[in-house]
Amino acid sequence: MDPARGKILDVGTFGLNQSHLPAHDAGPFDPRNLFASPKNSFEMEIGTGKGTFLVQQAVRQPDTNFLGIEWTAEFWRYAADRVRRRELANIRVLHTDATEFCRYWLPDEIVTVIHLYFSDPWPKTRHNKRRVVQDETLRHFHRVLKPGGELRLVTDHVELWKWYQEHAHRNANLFDIKPFLSPESAREGEMVGTNFERKFAREGRPFMAMTLVKRQAPMAARMSSQSSSQSAANGSSIQPNPRSFSRLPDPSPL
Numbered sequence: 001m002d003p004a005r006g007k008i009l010d011v012g013t014f015g016l017n018q019s020h021l022p023a024h025d026a027g028p029f030d031p032r033n034l035f036a037s038p039k040n041s042f043e044m045e046i047g048t049g050k051g052t053f054l055v056q057q058a059v060r061q062p063d064t065n066f067l068g069i070e071w072t073a074e075f076w077r078y079a080a081d082r083v084r085r086r087e088l089a090n091i092r093v094l095h096t097d098a099t100e101f102c103r104y105w106l107p108d109e110i111v112t113v114i115h116l117y118f119s120d121p122w123p124k125t126r127h128n129k130r131r132v133v134q135d136e137t138l139r140h141f142h143r144v145l146k147p148g149g150e151l152r153l154v155t156d157h158v159e160l161w162k163w164y165q166e167h168a169h170r171n172a173n174l175f176d177i178k179p180f181l182s183p184e185s186a187r188e189g190e191m192v193g194t195n196f197e198r199k200f201a202r203e204g205r206p207f208m209a210m211t212l213v214k215r216q217a218p219m220a221a222r223m224s225s226q227s228s229s230q231s232a233a234n235g236s237s238i239q240p241n242p243r244s245f246s247r248l249p250d251p252s253p254l
């Protein structure tokens with residue numbers, strides 16, 4: 001897989017990898033501080049791919065900071081190079097597993113929108129656990145979103161759509177289900193206008209979408225990044241999943 005087709009890519013200061021993160025048990029890491037205006041609204045895209053949504057939307061929202069998270073090295077490098085060439089100061093692209101990043105590093109209530117477009121469907125039952133949306137990730141998304149913050153989901157995959165619906169209904173104490181509104185950067189007839197969407201649209205596939213809006217949750221369902229990193233440090237309950245870190249293909253130093 002070589003999205004760059006042999007071209008030399010340079011992520012500059014726009015591409016980050018795990019070496020830029022503190023140890024997982026060193027307390028939360030606030031990615032808003034990566035930007036010149038850290039008080040601006042902060043959005044994340046999980047599974048950035050080639051970065052098409054980010055580069056299209058970030059120019060239309062100059063007062064919002066965007067963090068793209070991508071675990072495939074080739075796509076991370078491609079997206080970060082694209083951002084560097086366009087000098088889009090309100091985007092950074094991080095090479096890591098977004099679910100681990102959310103769980104172990106992100107502080108509470110800092111994100112306005114989490115974008116998750118055309119996420120890998122992992123159709124085999126034994127692989128379903130690799131899907132980004134799980135009950136546990138929804139609890140972490142809820143924790144890191146600001147009050148009223150949104151998780152925006154689009155897919156072409158019928159089974160994954162059913163999975164999203166089941167998870168949304170099961171976690172109705174955390175999120176209200178609302179219609180999906182396309183971003184300003186989407187072209188006419190597009191949901192978002194990502195690379196995969198354009199490819200699937202040419203194949204005539206239908207798309208399904210929803211927005212999950214954060215509700216104020218009952219205390220018992222709330223969690224804090226402090227408590228998860230503390231329990232990891234104590235060796236008690238939650239530990240980073242070494243399998244998922246080993247899934248990361250060779251993050252290259254900048």
Ligand SMILES: C[S@@+](CC[C@H](N)C(=O)[O-])C[C@H]1O[C@@H](n2cnc3c(N)ncnc32)[C@H](O)[C@@H]1O
Binds near residue numbers: 118
């Ligand atoms: C099917 S592609 C879609 C890319 C892009 N969103 C689009 O619509 O064109 C899914 C991408 O998500 C990435 N991905 C899957 N799980 C991830 C995770 N847990 N953290 C970060 N990236 C992930 C994959 O590497 C892949 O590039």
